[in-house]
Amino acid sequence: MNGDTGRGPCILQAGTSFPLSERRMVMAEHVYPAWLGWLLVSPTRKFYMDPDRILGSYIKGGMTVLEPGCGMGFFSLPAARMAGPNGRVICIDLQPGMIAGLKKRAARAGLADRIETRVCTARSLHIEDLQGRIDFCFAIGVVHETPDGKEFFRQVAESLKPGGKLLFVEPKGPVTQENYEKAIEQAEEVGLKFRKKIVEQGGRSAIMYKK
């Protein structure tokens, strides 16, 4: 789905520690930069993307939750509260700067013990150890930034338990209706079943599940 159409402006990231070959590939993609990460955690964002409303019906106490493309954790902290003291949220991002911001915020909120962080590469979430262990995965504003949506969904699908769910949300501006539909198709191609679409002010969402 990551062709040239329907994409936001190309923003290049700097300061990564990837091998040069991977960094070139990453920099060819449209990635929201870590130096603007603080904008994503602004409290005013709640007015059009309320984490409690978006995630509240999916995350229960004790769940193991996966969040690829977590940024600085606008959704991760509420998710950790919902998962409770016996739950865990595994937060993964391409950019070390995003993960550093998330760690600080989690520590300040007293939630660091429920949040595990990982830095990934553009094509690998590095979650091979999580196969069949995830109850719920959510990916907000991420799929259109990945270089290969189908491969992204394949890794997520492998990590889900049977019956486990994926919620992905794509922003309306940078992602066209057509590319959103293509993303759903890519998820289906790797075996995820479509359950429902939700279209609202902040974006277009889809709920998928693993049979």
Ligand SMILES: C[S@@+](CC[C@H](N)C(=O)[O-])C[C@H]1O[C@@H](n2cnc3c(N)ncnc32)[C@H](O)[C@@H]1O
């Ligand atoms: C628009 S931001 C959204 C962050 C967060 N989900 C939120 O809503 O606040 C997209 C995030 O996805 C991350 N990202 C981009 N490509 C990725 C990839 N291939 N794997 C993992 N994370 C990626 C970016 O570094 C960035 O933090």
